[in-house]
Amino acid sequence: MSMRLKAVVQTQVDRNNEIPQGKIYKKVCNGHLPLAAVQLVYSGKYQHSDSVNLQLKVLSYLLEKNLDTLKAFSGANKASVTLNLTKFPKQSYSINIGFKCLPQQVDEMLAQVHQTIASLQQGIKAEELKQYVTLRKSELKKQTFDYIFWRDYLTLQYVNGDDPYEIVHYPYYFYKANTQTLKQAANEFLTGSNYIQAVLLPARKK
Numbered sequence: 001m002s003m004r005l006k007a008v009v010q011t012q013v014d015r016n017n018e019i020p021q022g023k024i025y026k027k028v029c030n031g032h033l034p035l036a037a038v039q040l041v042y043s044g045k046y047q048h049s050d051s052v053n054l055q056l057k058v059l060s061y062l063l064e065k066n067l068d069t070l071k072a073f074s075g076a077n078k079a080s081v082t083l084n085l086t087k088f089p090k091q092s093y094s095i096n097i098g099f100k101c102l103p104q105q106v107d108e109m110l111a112q113v114h115q116t117i118a119s120l121q122q123g124i125k126a127e128e129l130k131q132y133v134t135l136r137k138s139e140l141k142k143q144t145f146d147y148i149f150w151r152d153y154l155t156l157q158y159v160n161g162d163d164p165y166e167i168v169h170y171p172y173y174f175y176k177a178n179t180q181t182l183k184q185a186a187n188e189f190l191t192g193s194n195y196i197q198a199v200l201l202p203a204r205k206k
Contacts, residue, residue, distance in 0.1 A: 019094055039197075062128055070116070077105075
């Protein structure tokens with residue numbers, strides 16, 4: 001006796017689990033470590049496309065790279081920059097910046113992050129863009145020989161309803177990226193109109 005299998009169609013459900021809009025500042029004194037933990041989030045809606053996704057990836061890379069060059073963010077204070085892109089149920093992005101430092105250094109470190117972002121908004125050097133493109137091409141060449149990469153890539157393309165052959169056009173997107181479009185992207189995606197600043201400080205001594 002054979003069993004009949006029915007195709008299961010899954011649909012995306014919008015549960016409105018979006019990052020809140022506007023500016024949110026939160027400071028909590030309940031940490032168990034002597035260091036302060038800082039998390040910053042720049043977020044918003046955007047038009048999903050490979051070219052725009054590339055701009056956001058370049059911005060995130062340059063932001064982390066430029067923070068790494070600052071003495072304040074060396075060693076244990078190293079900052080991490082994470083980019084999250086969502087297509088369903090709503091198209092949105094978030095650039096997350098996290099770092100740890102001594103409690104008395106928080107304001108200074110925040111100022112340096114904002115200065116670094118302001119510098120990107122003033123313009124990006126052609127050499128910086130060239131370095132990213134060279135690095136990304138090298139990484140992509142290695143990844144194409146990896147089964148796990150193809151599994152994850154094709155799965156994501158299927159989930160997002162994107163063309164599985166988009167990877168063929170990546171060299172064109174690299175070629176199309178330029179300092180002017182990246183400057184515009186920095187001023188569009190790092191405006192701070194939707195901004196979360198969360199600071200966890202050590203618990204106050206009783």
